[in-house]
Amino acid sequence: MALIASSPIGTAHYSIRILALSHRPWSGTFVKSKVWKSNKKKGVWSQQQGGGGRGALAVLVQEPPQRFDSDGKWQPQIDGENGGSENGSATSIVTRDDGKRVYLVKTGAVLGKDDLKVASILTKQIENRRKQAAIDDEARAEAQAALRAANAPVYDPRSLSERYRRQPLKVLRRMLQVAVELGSFAASIYLDQKRGQLQANMWKRAVELREKLTRLGPTFVKVGQGLSTRPDLCPPEYLEELTKLQDSLPTFPDIEAFSCIENELGATLESIYSEISPSPIAAASLGQVYKARLQSGEVVAVKVQRPDIEEAIALDFYLLRELSQLVDNYVEIVSSNVVALLDEFATRVYQELNYVQEAHNAVKFKQLYGDRPDVIVPGVFWNCTSSKVLTMVWIDGIKLSEQEAIEKRGLNILQLVDTGIQCSLRQLLEHGYFHADPHPGNLLATSDGKLAFVDFGMMSETPEQARFAIIGHVVHLVNRDYEAMAQDYYALDFLSSEVDVSPIVPVLKGFFDDVLNATVSELNFKTIVDGLGAVLYQFPFDVPPYYALILRSLTVLEGLALYTDPNFKVLAAAYPYFAKRLLTDSNPYLRDALIELLFKDGSFRWNRLENLLIQGRKSSDFVANDALQPVVKLLLGPEGAELRILVEKEAIRVMEALILGTAVEGYRAIPEPLKALVGGGSNASPIRMKESEQSAMLVLRAQILRIWSLLQNSKGFDPAMLEPIVEV
Numbered sequence: 001m002a003l004i005a006s007s008p009i010g011t012a013h014y015s016i017r018i019l020a021l022s023h024r025p026w027s028g029t030f031v032k033s034k035v036w037k038s039n040k041k042k043g044v045w046s047q048q049q050g051g052g053g054r055g056a057l058a059v060l061v062q063e064p065p066q067r068f069d070s071d072g073k074w075q076p077q078i079d080g081e082n083g084g085s086e087n088g089s090a091t092s093i094v095t096r097d098d099g100k101r102v103y104l105v106k107t108g109a110v111l112g113k114d115d116l117k118v119a120s121i122l123t124k125q126i127e128n129r130r131k132q133a134a135i136d137d138e139a140r141a142e143a144q145a146a147l148r149a150a151n152a153p154v155y156d157p158r159s160l161s162e163r164y165r166r167q168p169l170k171v172l173r174r175m176l177q178v179a180v181e182l183g184s185f186a187a188s189i190y191l192d193q194k195r196g197q198l199q200a201n202m203w204k205r206a207v208e209l210r211e212k213l214t215r216l217g218p219t220f221v222k223v224g225q226g227l228s229t230r231p232d233l234c235p236p237e238y239l240e241e242l243t244k245l246q247d248s249l250p251t252f253p254d255i256e257a258f259s260c261i262e263n264e265l266g267a268t269l270e271s272i273y274s275e276i277s278p279s280p281i282a283a284a285s286l287g288q289v290y291k292a293r294l295q296s297g298e299v300v301a302v303k304v305q306r307p308d309i310e311e312a313i314a315l316d317f318y319l320l321r322e323l324s325q326l327v328d329n330y331v332e333i334v335s336s337n338v339v340a341l342l343d344e345f346a347t348r349v350y351q352e353l354n355y356v357q358e359a360h361n362a363v364k365f366k367q368l369y370g371d372r373p374d375v376i377v378p379g380v381f382w383n384c385t386s387s388k389v390l391t392m393v394w395i396d397g398i399k400l401s402e403q404e405a406i407e408k409r410g411l412n413i414l415q416l417v418d419t420g421i422q423c424s425l426r427q428l429l430e431h432g433y434f435h436a437d438p439h440p441g442n443l444l445a446t447s448d449g450k451l452a453f454v455d456f457g458m459m460s461e462t463p464e465q466a467r468f469a470i471i472g473h474v475v476h477l478v479n480r481d482y483e484a485m486a487q488d489y490y491a492l493d494f495l496s497s498e499v500d501v502s503p504i505v506p507v508l509k510g511f512f513d514d515v516l517n518a519t520v521s522e523l524n525f526k527t528i529v530d531g532l533g534a535v536l537y538q539f540p541f542d543v544p545p546y547y548a549l550i551l552r553s554l555t556v557l558e559g560l561a562l563y564t565d566p567n568f569k570v571l572a573a574a575y576p577y578f579a580k581r582l583l584t585d586s587n588p589y590l591r592d593a594l595i596e597l598l599f600k601d602g603s604f605r606w607n608r609l610e611n612l613l614i615q616g617r618k619s620s621d622f623v624a625n626d627a628l629q630p631v632v633k634l635l636l637g638p639e640g641a642e643l644r645i646l647v648e649k650e651a652i653r654v655m656e657a658l659i660l661g662t663a664v665e666g667y668r669a670i671p672e673p674l675k676a677l678v679g680g681g682s683n684a685s686p687i688r689m690k691e692s693e694q695s696a697m698l699v700l701r702a703q704i705l706r707i708w709s710l711l712q713n714s715k716g717f718d719p720a721m722l723e724p725i726v727e728v
């Protein structure tokens with residue numbers, strides 16, 4: 001019997017393995033496994049040994065790919081032409097109980113072209129079923145993990161108050177402990193101030209504060225971690241010391257960690273893992289991390305929560321809240337609602353205590369950003385996850401903080417930082433869902449040069465309006481448009497609409513005119529942030545928390561890059577993204593910002609368009625045809641009437657520049673002795689224009705030709721895109 005085997009059924013990822021040949025219609029049992037080999041002469045696939053007659057052909061579709069041929073490789077050959085279809089033959093899918101899908105191709109002898117089509121369709125169906133089954137399994141495991149976390153603690157100030165009112169001694173003991181540690185620190189600062197040694201002792205005190213917070217335990221470590229993200233609240237020395245609270249904290253006994261895993265997952269350690277590191281590979285504020293291998297073979301990172309951590313932070317938050325209430329009631333210089341701030345902070349810390357929530361964050365992060373080829377986001381093992389145990393794919397990598405080790409491996413730190421910046425910009429300004437704790441210990445470099453994110457406990461969101469306002473703000477800053485910058489503060493939600501922004505304009509100008517003498521590529525991010533900070537302090541700004549986190553993400557990355565390249569500028573690396581968004585995004589805020597930038601005071605600023613194009617093209621996903629689409633759409637729409645007048649005026653200027661400019665250039669190129677011929681015997685120029693006007697025209701012409709060449713040489717440029725503008 002000759003059989004033409006189907007193609008690798010749809011995609012090269014699958015192999016076909018013929019498992020059984022039965023003379024009867026499909027019986028559901030496999031007799032033995034047979035591999036069909038190519039009979040190259042006939043160009044068909046045939047059974048190698050024996051066989052004959054008609055049979056049912058069962059094909060198992062499986063991953064990973066297996067290929068068989070005489071060299072041990074399976075090279076599919078399709079011969080639809082020679083094959084014929086048998087009438088009355090049946091095709092169907094059968095699913096085996098063990099979950100493997102079996103594909104019954106045909107109860108016939110020869111497979112023809114149509115069979116290949118059927119095979120391909122059925123394979124897709126099988127694949128879809130397989131995917132659906134995987135999704136169902138995942139959903140089931142996720143639901144079970146959520147069940148295991150049903151009793152995860154939630155921050156509830158009222159129940160904390162009830163709990164601790166009944167335990168005054170415990171409260172008093174902790175109060176004393178905190179008062180001694182923080183009181184002695186406050187006294188040192190007071191004395192430093194009195195003696196004029198505040199600056200001299202800054203480092204010493206920063207180290208002391210870090211040590212005291214570590215001694216006071218997880219709540220205070222978290223407070224310190226929070227402060228380390230606030231350059232607006234802490235001097236740089238404190239920021240650097242407090243950043244250390246993200247790494248290298250004291251560990252807790254392994255025996256407690258292992259018994260926590262067993263209790264939480266309801267199984268013995270041996271039944272879950274084939275191996276687990278005897279001690280943690282990292283200890284953090286709320287938990288410690290082990291490396292393990294699951295019984296199913298995957299290498300994983302297992303984060304286990306510190307024992308009795310809820311009890312510890314509950315008491316601290318109770319105390320801090322009582323203190324905040326006193327501050328709100330009796331300290332008049334503090335205008336913010338301290339209790340509300342504390343409640344928000346405590347809610348976040350409690351959320352971090354629920355590792356199932358962290359797992360959800362990781363899954364969402366992976367969905368949004370895991371598609372970038374240079375970024376890795378570890379997957380979650382829901383079956384081994386609960387509120388106190390988080391199991392994720394192990395990432396074999398080096399922390400970005402270990403720069404020497406990275407360099408020794410021959411990895412390019414600047415490239416990794418650039419990946420971090422591009423991914424952060426997408427997080428902050430595209431989807432607005434971002435990793436709020438991207439310290440160098442949470443960013444790993446893999447051996448193939450990819451950047452992996454870990455620790456999804458603290459995520460934050462940039463509100464939609466603020467995302468566009470930030471893009472506009474950076475572009476306004478780079479273009480020294482201080483009035484527009486001041487207006488941005490409303491959209492950024494820094495100022496309420498009643499505050500008049502006009503006094504801010506000269507302050508911004510005063511600071512940035514000097515700083516911005518440098519080009520974009522020379523602008524130091526920290527200088528800008530400090531400058532903005534100095535301006536913000538002078539006005540009634542209320543800076544939302546996400547803003548500090550955004551600044552921190554980028555400052556951390558700039559800091560990492562500076563180690564390798566002291567001239568690295570985060571803004572230079574980020575600006576192409578901003579330029580691309582401004583040129584291509586049709587959001588009304590950005591569209592207006594672009595128009596304002598290009599059509600300032602009634603004339604078109606070609607140099608700004610040229611600069612935006614030069615920058616935007618550096619962005620890897622810049623597509624020329626998308627550039628200026630927002631402006632084109634506006635021009636053609638009813639709102640564009642005013643703009644059309646400007647465009648008409650500009651079009652005349654451009655035509656003049658192109659035609660007369662060419663004439664001027666042509667005339668200038670004529671050798672002096674011949675000019676008289678052109679001038680009808682006179683050496684005077686036939687072009688009746690002042691020299692300065694001619695030069696300006698040539699400058700404009702050269703600029704337009706440069707812009708044209710920029711567009712022509714960009715990815716995806718189609719001149720038809722400009723037709724609407726020409727029509728206008």
Ligand SMILES: Nc1ncnc2c1ncn2[C@@H]1O[C@H](COP(=O)(O)OP(=O)(O)OP(=O)(O)O)[C@@H](O)[C@H]1O
Nearest residue numbers: 282284285286287289301393394395441454455457
């Ligand atoms: N999937 C992973 N693969 C490899 N290492 C990991 C993984 N997850 C975590 N780690 C390591 O463990 C360390 C601590 O983990 P993680 O930051 O998630 O803990 P945490 O308790 O949330 O810390 P933090 O105090 O910063 O909130 C990380 O900095 C990283 O070095």
